[in-house]
Every structure is written in structure tokens, then in C-alpha cells.
Amino acid sequence: MPPPGLSDDLQKFNAGGSGDWFPVAEIRYYTNVFIMYEDKILLGYKKRGLGIHKYNGFGGKVEPDESTLDAALRELKEEAGITAPLIHAGTLLFVVPGQKWAHIDIFRADEYTGTITESDEMRPEWFEKTNIPFDNMWDSDRHWFPLLLSNQRFSARADFDREGEKYIQKKWWIGIDSKT
Numbered sequence: 204m205p206p207p208g209l210s211d212d213l214q215k216f217n218a219g220g221s222g223d224w225f226p227v228a229e230i231r232y233y234t235n236v237f238i239m240y241e242d243k244i245l246l247g248y249k250k251r252g253l254g255i256h257k258y259n260g261f262g263g264k265v266e267p268d269e270s271t272l273d274a275a276l277r278e279l280k281e282e283a284g285i286t287a288p289l290i291h292a293g294t295l296l297f298v299v300p301g302q303k304w305a306h307i308d309i310f311r312a313d314e315y316t317g318t319i320t321e322s323d324e325m326r327p328e329w330f331e332k333t334n335i336p337f338d339n340m341w342d343s344d345r346h347w348f349p350l351l352l353s354n355q356r357f358s359a360r361a362d363f364d365r366e367g368e369k370y371i372q373k374k375w376w377i378g379i380d381s382k383t
């Protein structure tokens with residue numbers, strides 16, 4: 204059975220960790236965009252804020268009165284200087300005790316327009332899909348990236364404990380969306 208927060212009709216892909224799922228909290232919405240081109244994926248090295256010094260897709264908070272897709276396009280433009288025909292790839296619930304749940308809508312695109320440009324927040328960098336820097340990314344990324352890279356829509360939940368500025372992964376559950 205998927206954990207609280209995920210829909211019931213997911214086909215389990217992988218899961219792990221120990222203990223109980225953390226309790227329910229209010230939800231805050233985020234976006235995350237990954238651009239693929241030939242055998243490469245574009246990541247950004249985060250220069251400030253949540254996830255500083257990690258590689259990630261481009262994204263941020265969804266503003267009030269903005270659709271998730273509009274937020275994803277806005278953040279892609281602000282952080283990497285480009286636009287792209289985005290496809291919804293999956294959802295990640297990021298849970299930390301005492302914080303709002305982050306509901307992250309993850310998008311992908313196989314093409315883009317514009318010139319990739321470094322911003323105050325992100326330094327863009329291409330990686331071979333076979334050489335993704337997982338040791339310098341969120342620990343849960345390695346569990347759902349295979350589905351992102353193989354174009355299978357997914358829903359995931361990852362619970363982390365926070366120790367100062369460090370986030371320690373406690374438990375995760377990844378499912379393939381059977382509707383796609």
C-alpha cells in the first residue's frame with residue numbers, strides 16, 4: 204500500500220528506510236524541471252536557499268494564482284534563461300517533521316529554446332545520463348531518476364529528518380502511475 208499522501212492505484216517501484224511515516228502537515232507546492240537532450244540531462248548547481256550546493260532541476264515555489272505549469276515555466280526562464288515544452292513526469296512529496304509538506308511537481312522536456320544562462324540561484328551544467336552526480340543531489344533522487352529517465356510517470360514520497368542544515372533520508376516509497 205502506498206503511504207499517506209500518495210494515491211492507491213500506484214504500482215510499487217521501490218521503497219525503503221525504517222520507522223513510521225511522519226505525521227500529516229499543511230502542503231506547499233513546488234516545481235522541478237529537467238531538460239534532456241540526446242544522451243544528456245541539464246542540471247543546475249544551486250547557489251542559495253533550500254538544497255544549496257546540490258545539483259537539481261530548475262524550479263521553486265508555486266505563487267498564489269499561478270498554475271503549476273506556469274510556475275515551472277517561470278522558474279525555468281528565471282533560473283536557466285530558457286523555455287521548453289514541458290511534460291508532467293511525476294510528483295514527489297518531501298516530508299520533514301515540523302515543516303510543511305513540499306508537493307513537488309516534476310516536469311521534463313526533450314528540447315528547449317533560448318540560451319542557457321547562469322542565474323543568481325543556479326549554475327546550469329550538462330551531464331551524461333549515465334553519469335548523474337547522485338552523491339551531490341538529494342538522496343531520494345537516485346530512487347526515482349530511473350523512472351524520469353525512462354519516461355514512466357511516478358509518484359513518490361520521501362521522509363527526511365533535519366539535523367541543522369543537513370537532511371537525512373529516513374524512508375521512501377516510489378510508485379509508477381498506472382494511468383499512464
Ligand SMILES: CNc1ncnc2c1ncn2[C@@H]1O[C@H](COP(=O)(O)OP(=O)(O)OP(=O)(O)O)[C@@H](O)[C@H]1O
Nearest residue numbers: 233234235252253254261262263264297307341343
Ligand atoms: C527530497 N527533497 C527534494 N528533492 C528534490 N528537489 C527538491 C527537494 N526539496 C526541494 N526541492 C526543489 O528545490 C527547489 C527549492 O526552491 P526554492 O529555492 O525554495 O524556491 P524559489 O526558487 O521559489 O526560491 P526563493 O523563494 O525565490 O528564494 C525547488 O526546485 C524544489 O522543487
